[in-house]
Amino acid sequence: MITSALPRLCGADMEVPLADGTLHRYVNLDCAASTPALEGVVDAVTAALPWYSSVHRGAGHLSQVSTRLYEAARQSVAAFVGARPGDSVVFVRNTTDAINHLAACLRVPAGATVLATEIEHHANMLPWRRLGPVEYLPPPASPQALLDSMEAALRAGAGRVAVVAVTGASNVTGEVMPVVEMARLAHAHGAIISVDAAQLAPHRTIDMAAMDVDCLALSGHKMYAPFGAGALVVRTDLVADAEPLLAGGGAVDFVTLGDVLWTGMPDRLEAGSPNVLGAIALGVAATILTEVGMARIAEHERRLLARIDEAFARMPRLQRLRLWDDPSLDRLGVVTFTIAGMHHALVAAVLSAEHAIGVRHGCFCAHPYITRLLGIDAVAANSVRSSLQRGERAGIPGAVRASFGIGTTEADIDELVSALAQLLDVGPQLEYRQDEHTGDFHPVTDARTWPVFAGLPSLDTAGHAAGCGQF
Ligand SMILES: Cc1ncc(COP(=O)(O)O)c(C=O)c1O
Structure with a gap:
């Protein structure tokens, strides 16, 4: 073959x-951590650039073209993750942004809790703490051990666990998590499941409908589209009445001095001018990855x-x-x-x-x-x-x-x-x-020099490349 x-x-x-x-x-x-861009993504963004203009609110032809490109990207991402007709694709900056949006606008009953694991990336750990108390399952010794401890925690929670927030695959050690079984358990105990797919999305098939996943977050820069966009894909009914994390233009239908009428999804969670080119890049990457298989x-x-x-x-x-x-x-x-x-x-x-x-x-x-x-x-x-x-x-x-x-x-x-x-x-x-x-x-002795980029500042004076001290 x-x-x-x-x-x-x-x-x-x-x-x-x-x-x-x-x-x-x-x-x-x-x-x-981050991937280079697919050449196909670079080509598509380069082709779209001359047509770039404001989206949604412009009557000009370029605005109309850009709006169509932006909305087509939404459809590509929806297809890539196997979204259902009742799901919304919200363009955000990255997985961190997506989970922060989600945790900020999900409505849960008083006393509700979140169930996560100790292996989560901080992006799938810290935002949930704002929603309610989070219980962390210990690092499991096997997928079955994870399911067993999850089931025990859900039982002990007696209906109080509102969200199971788990990664699809570990960014530290790479194990792929039993998402389908975790979704089944979450739903059996009245919780929704939110999957951090930052690592899963570039490497494995995702089918939200088949997996019965309610919410999913991913980053374009980890799937060969490093142009600053990611996506939150969420069951629309979960956030349709939500107070969005970001308030501003584009997210509203009408504003008075004392009131605001938020608009529908997905615009409701996309206040401000969106990253149109980033979204286009993400959509193209999704299509290319799907075509490759x-x-x-x-x-x-x-x-x-x-x-x-x-x-x-x-x-x-x-x-x-x-x-x-x-x-x-x-x-x-x-x-x-x-x-x-x-x-x-x-x-x-x-x-x-x-x-x-x-x-x-x-x-x-x-x-x-x-x-x-x-x-x-x-x-x-x-x-x-x-x-x-x-x-x-x-x-x-x-x-x-x-x-x-x-x-x-x-x-x-x-x-x-x-x-x-x-x-x-x-x-x-x-x-x-x-x-x-x-x-x-x-x-101690280092002969490496920095590349010189036309039109960009010299890197000699730009500070140490790894100087942020983050770990
Ligand atoms: C599993 C996982 N979740 C979330 C994130 C955060 O992604 P981003 O920095 O694109 O928001 C990462 C990044 O490494 C990750 O590996």
Whole structure:
């Protein structure tokens, strides 16, 4: 069977400098954080740009064209996630934005609670705390263990759990969650289910109708459309009467000095001028991924995962972090590990400076989960908290995460494996110094220079690339 190549990504052949000044092909193994754009997305946005104008409220021809492009993008996203006729696709900035909107406008009875897990990304943890008390299920040892603890919590909640808020797949360790079964349990106990699909959407088929999922959040920048838009897909009846999080133009039908008549969905949750080009990009990415076939994408990534699993199994000094080991259970292309005696930030710095490999290190915006995985108890966690309050980040805990997607090749995996093998065998080849403020490591001698972009400010004075100190 002849299968066509997977679609190309912008910057796929990018060469970047190593610390010794030589150029090397960039190996992007940080797709769980953000992905490059599909070339098809870039082409579509470029084609749409001359036609760009205000949407919805303009009578001009360009406004009409832009409005149609914007609404067509909504339909593409709806089709991509298998939305039902009674669902609304709301364009937002990203998953964080989507969940904040949702948690702010869902109406729940007094005393209602939210059920989540300890493995959630902060984006699916913090917004819900504003809705009501949240109970967190411990990191499960298997999908069945998750379902059992969920069922027990729902039973104990005796109808008080209004929302089950869960991730579709872990951004830290990659396990795919049993969404269909969780939806069934939630509904059986009178709750709705909201799925954080930031990681699931770019890698697995989503069918909200078949999965019986009530609400879903995703980010364009994680699905090859990094133009600033994401989506909240929600059962319209759940939010049709909601007071929106954002108040402003476009979300209303009529305003008096003392009153406001909010408009219908989805505009009700899209106050302000929307990110039209971002939405177009997201819609095109959704269409391209659907055309390629999510099953084919999953197959490609599973093959790479098997390759990396096999290689890592031969490197016992790499300590893998994961929820469950059973190879028959579905996992995304996310591989997280620590190396005893070597700071996670140093590993990431070596991979970048000596091998042009981009990975993520730290706690992946999932502090409760990563502290659990690393065995950090309450006393140690408190000491981390105190260090951070003093602005000391040198000793913050963490791990290294390699993550991949449709643009990843076997050669990429092999480069990572051989770089890690060298690091384990002979250690870093350069001398590194740690920045006390950010916790990051940098080669003492570094010949890398910044690219120069026509029309953009020089990067020499733009501050340290990793200087935000976030982890
Ligand atoms: C599982 C998960 N949820 C939510 C988010 C937040 O996504 P965003 O930063 O696009 O809002 C991420 C980002 O890494 C994620 O991995």
